[in-house]
Amino acid sequence: MAEKYLTIALAKGRLAELSVEIFMKLGYDCAEMLTKTRKLIFTDEAREVRFLLVKAGDVPTYVEYGAADVGIVGRDTILEEGRNLYEMLDLGFGKCRMCVCGSEEMREKLSSTSGLRVASKYPEIARDYFISKKNINVEIIKLNGSVELAPITGLSEVIVDIVESGKTLEENGLTVLEEVCPLSARLIVNRVSAKMESARIKSLVSEIRKTVEEMSE
Amino acid sequence: MEKDWKLLSPLGVSDVLEGDCALKNKIETAIAGALDSFGYSEIQTPTFEYFDVFADDLSIATEDVIKFIDKSGRVLALRPDYTTAISRLVASHKTEAPLPLRLRYRGNIFRAGESYTEARQKEFTQAGAELFGPSGPEADAEVIIATIDALLRCGLKEFQLELGHTGFLRGVVDGRLGEDETAELTELLDKKFILGIEEFCKKAGLDPDTSELLCEMPGLYGDPSVAEKVAERPLSAQSRAALENLLAVCAAVKDYGYEKYISVDLGLVRSFKYYTGIVFKGLTYGVAFPVCGGGRYDGLADRFGLALPATGTAIWTDRVMTALIRQKQKQAELKIDLLIWYGRSEERAAAYAMAREQREKGLRVLCEEHPDFDGDEAARLRYMSERKILQAVKGGSANG
Structure with a gap:
């Protein structure tokens, strides 16, 4: 194709800010993204190089379809979307955990409650954990926010959600029962771009890896 | 209002309209022409056959096969994969055939696909070739060269066939992993997820040398020198043999002059379980999925009682079409060369004679009654432009 711009999709919000920091350190002209602007590109x-600002959940989609060659997004989104792409780097920031949470008394009953209801913003991750890994048949209830309310109101017994400090849980009388997996920001790459633009993408990946290592020292 | 199901296609299948269909036919003809020029003869297998043919997960997961039941209660399957079907055909009819046996096919395959991402499409069109008999690198190179030729004839200009070898990974882990572990590692390698591979190696208790190599595998892609460099390291005999075979195939492709279309990826692992040697897939701009794929499958015919080495290729016709459209290299144009019209039925015979003559010359010709065209030129011109008709003449008139 005539157009040879490398397109990088960033997840709007804090991840984008941290990503922009990395790209600025690498000498990319992208400071404008940190200003209050409504531009998305x-x-x-x-x-x-072209940067796109998209909703976190859409980053893997842009990358899978090749609308973006590279993306930076949390591992939670990658797992939930289950897209067909390369997950090339752990960027180390945005660290947190995906956990099963509930009231303390549910700890014992987790495997023995029949018809357990699990509320989550991440139905695919919850389903994979309970049904494929633990081999327990549960009812998954998809919510879009304030998931901590579900056990309190009796909508579900437990929730599967991201835990950073655990403060929100504590304030709502919930606790971490099991850890599903650790999470952090990842660099994902479109399978075709990785090969067709092999040289550019390899050098971008190694540049970013170096910067991330320096930043964490 | 209730949905009118009559007018809808089920999820995953779709109509192909004139423009696309013409382009698709062009692509199929180009592929057939290329494979034909390499001496491959076309065969057809039934659209459905006994599920037993596909039942062992060697090609495609059982749940992805679309199944139904015949009157006697036997399970039938819509063809999910050509290679398996053709291996069966060879074992049924070609046990005495002189080798090498070169067969090609075109037609549709059907896959159910559970998750919504995989289920976007359930019916796919493929065209491909299978080469039974020889097991040397030239055989694998031949199907790869034929594939490149076919893609070029389709009109694709920028594409890459990446080559890997199933023996490389097998040689690296060397029987130290169970089936579940191998599946997990394969998936991590397929996603080029280095961190996950590191964790996996620790968990599986693999030695430092093996772990280091596994963690490097996702990055081992590029031109064939990548494989040459890896061959300099200490390796198991199986991995070394795999690399040598891979390089031999690359060398043969180079001798044909097609080296710019191939690269290697030692981390290319996820393919059908029946592959036993060289594996490859082809990538191009504009489509997120491979436009072709294939490899060596020496044990597959054995399942049907015929020990016969084999290698093959499959081109995803509809993905090639998507790529061509997105790369704006081809626009399907459907034009009518000539409209022969007549005003009264007495003029029909003359018009028909003229149409017959022009059709025999190979033109696309319409022959219709249009009493209104005689006095109304505007109507005739409108009719022609709406239907992309290049030229119109009145039947029996001298200026045809």
Whole structure:
């Protein structure tokens, strides 16, 4: 194709801010993304790179379909979306855990309650954990926010959600019962771009890896 | 209002309308022409056959096969994969055939796919070739070269066939992993997820040398020198043999002059379980999925009682079509060369004679009664432009 811009999709919000920091350290012209602007697309003409700001859940979609060559997004989103792509780097920031949470008394009953109801913003992750890994048949209830309310109101027995400090849980009388998996920001790459633009993407990945290592030192 | 199901296609299947259909036919003809020029003869297998043919998960997961039951209660399956079906055909009819046996096919395969991402499409069109008999690198190179030729004839210009070898990974883990562990590792390698591979190696208790190599595997792709470099390291005999075979195939493709279309990826692992040697898939701009794939499957015919080495290729016709459209390399144009019209039925015979003559010359010709065209040129021009008709003449008139 005539157009050879490398397109990078960033998950709107804090992850994008942290990602922009990395790209600025690498000398990319993308400071504009940190200003209050309504633009969703930013171009570094000199380096022929284009940045897109999209909703976190859409980053894997953009990358899978090749609308973006590269994306930065949390592992929670990657697992939930189950898209067909390369997960090339752990960027180390945005660290947290995906956990099964509930009231303390549910700890014992987790495997023995029949018809356990699990509320989550991440129905695929919850289903995979309970049904494929633990081999327990549960009813998954998809929610879009304030998931901690579900056990309190009796909508579900437990929830599967991201835990950072555990404060929100504590304030709502809930506790971590089991850890599903650790989470952090990841660099994902479109399978075709990784090969067709092999040189550019390899050098981008190694640049980012170096910067991330320096930043964490 | 109730949904009118009559007018809808079930999820995962769709109509192909004139423009797309013409382009698809062009692609199929181009592929057939290429494979034909390599001496492959076309065969057809039934659209459905006994599920037993596909039942052992070697090609495609059992739950992804679309099944139904015949009157006697036997389970039938819509063809989910050509390679398995053709291996069966060879074992049924070709046990005495002189080798090498070169067969090609075109037609549709059907897959159910559970998760919504995989279930976007359930019916796919493929065209491909299978080469039975020889087991040397030239055989694998031949199907790869034929595939490149076919893609070029379709009009694709920028694409890459990446080659891997199933023996490389097998040699690295060398029987130290169980089936579940191998499946887990394969998935991690397929996603090029290095961190996950590191964790996996610790959990599986693999030695440092093996772990290091496994963690490097996702990055071992590029031109064939990547494989040459890896061959300099200490390796198991199986991995070394795999690399040598891979390089030999690359060398043969180079001798044909097609080296710019191939690269290697030692981390290319996820393929059908029946593959036993070289594996490959082809990528291009504009489609997120491979436009072709294939490899060596020496044990597959054995399932049907015929020990016969084999290698093959499959081109995903509809993905090639998508790529061509997205790369704007081809626009399907359906034009009518000539409209022969007549005003009264007495003129029909003359018009028909003229149409017959033009059709025999190979033109696309319409022959219709249009009493209104005689005095109304505007109507005739409108009719022609709406139907992309290049030229119109009145039947029996001299200026045809």
